[in-house]
Amino acid sequence: MALIYISVGSNIDREHYVRAGVRKLAEHFGALTLSSVYESEAVGFNGDPFYNLVVGVETTLSLTECVTLLKEIEDQFGRVRGAEKFCGRTLDLDLLTYDQLVCQQPVELPRGEITENAFVLWPLAEIAAEQIHPLTQLSYATLWQNYNKPQKLWPIDFSWSD
Secondary structure, three states: OEEEEEEEEEOOOHHHHHHHHHHHHHHHHOOOEEOOEEEEOOOOOOOOOEEEEEEEEEEOOOHHHHHHHHHHHHHHOOOOOOOOOOOOOOOEEEEEEEOOOOEOOOOOEOOOHHHHOHHHHHHHHHHOOOOEOOOOOOEHHHHHHHOOOOOOEEEEOOOOOO
16 A cells, blocks of 8 residues: 555636545545645736645555546546646646655656645645655655745635535
8 A cells, every 4th residue: 555645726616626626536545634725826827826735545556547547537627738837727636745755757756846835735744744755854744844935825614515
């Protein structure tokens, strides 16, 4: 079993797509550990605010199978491929870590956004505080305590029912 963390984000009909994406992850993976849902300003472009959270799960899927599954789920919910890197999206599912694996293919792991973006690091530190980042060898709680970049982000009350 591999322990993986997935970043979930949306800024288009965000309540609907966050709920739908998490439900689909639960269908494929079973029990999920969910962080709080956070609202943040768009980073890298002018756009509507995002909802973000991090999901933790244990899986028997290989790294390649996980990456493929996340892309399939995004596509099911209208993700446009080939769009600008920094743009609005219905559903964004990014594999953040796969156990302690460090690699560049088929995706960069651990994902660089962990240490760069508060909307990834804060929810990850919430549910995986004592887990160790494979490159920095610091816990996610320590990384969050040391985080010092100006990004507006706040936890919200989120209803998981429609």
